[in-house]
Amino acid sequence: MSSPEPGIRRRRLVGVDLVGSELAVLFRRRRSIAMLVAIALIPILLAVAVALSTRSLEPGQGPPFLDSVTQNGLFVGFAAMIVGIPLFLPLTVGVVAGDTIAGEAAHGTLRYLLVAPAGRVRLLLVKYVGTVAWSLAAAFTLMLSGAIIGSLLFPVGPVTLLSGDVIDVPEALLRSLLVAVYVSVSLMGLSAIGLFISTLTDVPVGAMAATVIVSVVSQILDALPQLEWLHPYLLTHYWLDFADLLRNPIEWSSFGSNALLQLAYIAVFGSLAYGRFASKSILS
C-alpha cells in the first residue's frame, strides 16, 4: 500500500485502532482493575462466610441458591450473581458508562480526540463498545471467581436444577457461562443510558451517579404491584430471571424478552446520545 504522506493511509472505512486503544485504556486503568477485583471478591466473601458458618441454612432460606452452596460449589457463582446484579454490577456499569464522554470532557481530551479527528459518531460507537466489553468482563469475572472459590471450598459434582433434573459438571459450567452472558446483556441497556447521560455533562461523577440512580429507581418501580402494567418495560424487569437458564429444558423465553427489551433501550438511548453529541458545542 502506498502512502500519499508519511503516517497517512487514506480511505479506511472504520479503523479499529481506536477500539483497541479504548479497551487497552479502559482495562489497564487502576480504577477498572480495582472494580474487577471487588467484583471477584463478592463470590469469595459469600463462599467464605458460608464455609465458616456452623449453622446450615434451611432449604429456601437466604438468597436463592445460597442453601445449595455447601452441597455443590458450582452454586457459588449463581448465588453471587443474585447478590451482585441489583446494585454492585450496575454501580460499576454506571462508573464506566458515565465516564465515557463526560470523563474525556473533564480531562479536556474530548477536544483533542475530535480534532484528531475521531469523528463524533465513531467516538460514540467506540465508547459504547467499551461499555459492552465492561459488562462482559464484569459478569464473567464474577462467574469465574465463583467457580474457582466454590470448587476450592466445597464439593463439586453433578448439579440438581430448579426443575429437579440433574446435569453433569461440564453442562453446569456451560450454564454458568450462559448466565454470565445473560447478565452482560442485562447491563447493556443501562450502558446505553449511561452513555447518553454522559453526553449531557462535563462532570463524570454526576453522570455516574445518575446512571446508578436510574437502575435503582427502575428496580423500585418494578417492586410496586400498583405499577404492574409498567413492569415489562422496565430496564431491570428481567434482571433476576437468569435462573430460567437453570431449568431443563432451558427456558429461553426470558432470555429473549430480556434481549429484546435491552435492544429497545439501546436503540432509544443510543439515538438520544447521537442526537445530543452530534451537534454538541465542545467547550470543555
Added chain:
Amino acid sequence: MVDLAIETRGLTRRFGAQSAVSQIDLAVPQGSVFGFLGPNGSGKTTTIRMLLGLIEPTAGESLVLGESMPRSWRSVLPRVGALVEGPAFAPYLSGTANLMRFDAADRDSDRRTRRTRVEAALARVGLSPAAGKPVKAYSLGMKQRLGLANALLRPRELLVLDEPTNGLDPQGTREVRSLIRSFAADGTTVFVSSHLLAEVEQLCSHVAVMSAGSLVAQGTLDEMRGPDATTVAVLTPDTDAAQSVLRALGLTPVSVALDHGGHRITAAIDRSRVEVDSLVASLVAGGVRVRGFTLEEPTLEDRFVALTGEGFDVVA
C-alpha cells in the same frame, strides 16, 4: 491573489444573547506565521474552536485549507495540527500512551509507523527522557510540549496553536519560538493565538487583532505597526533653540522639562519627508547642545493598546 490557509466570511457565534464572535473575516495566507492577538475573552478561542469544528458557527462560513468547515472535517482535520486552549491528556497514561491514543483516534493514521512517529514527535520537543512517565507527573511546561508533540504527529499543512508558550519558562519559550520558526521554514502555515505581543512581534509575518468579539485590524506586521509613527527624542539644555530648529524642519516638537535639568523634546516624524540622519547635524549647527538623541519605533504594543483599549474590560 495569495492562496489562503484560513478564510472566514462573516463568521459569527452567539451564546444566548451575547456575541462571542461577530462577523469576522479572517484571511490567513498560506505559508505565513499568523499572530492572532486579543485580550483574554475577546473571542480568539471561540474562533479557533469554530475553525476546528468543535462548535458550530451561528452564522457565516469558514474555509480551512480550501475546504468548508465543519462540513469537510474528515479531509481537513488530518492535515491540521492543533493545540487548543492548553494541552489536555489522560493524567494516568504516559506521554507516549497519550500520543498513541490520539494518533489512533484518526482512522486514516498508519498503525505501522505510529510508534516511530510518536517517538520522533517527542524527540522534537525534547520530551524523550520523560516519555514513559505518567502525565500527572509532568510540569505545566512539559504538558505544553507534549501538546505541541501531539500537533506534530504527522507532517501538517496548518498548525493552529492557541497560546503555545503559556506556562513555559524563558528557555521553553525560546525553544517553542524556534520550533515555530522551523515549522514555518518547512512551509507549514502557523496560526498562533497569543496575548504576548513581544512574542508575536518576534515570530509573526502577519497579525490580526480581536477586540470584544470583532476583528479590529489585520495585515502584515509592518502594516500593523503603522508607517508614519516614528518619533525622535532629543535631550538638551537648550530647549528653545532645539524647538526652533525642529520647527524649521516642519516638525511639531513637544518639550518636557526633566527633573535633573534639561529638557526632553519629542516630535513625530515622517521618515519619507525628513532626513533623519541629518537631524543631529542641523541641531548642532543651530547651536543646540545635544545630550542624547533617539529614534523610537512604534511597538506592536502601542498599536494593540490603541486598538483594544487600556484596562481589563470584559464584555458583559
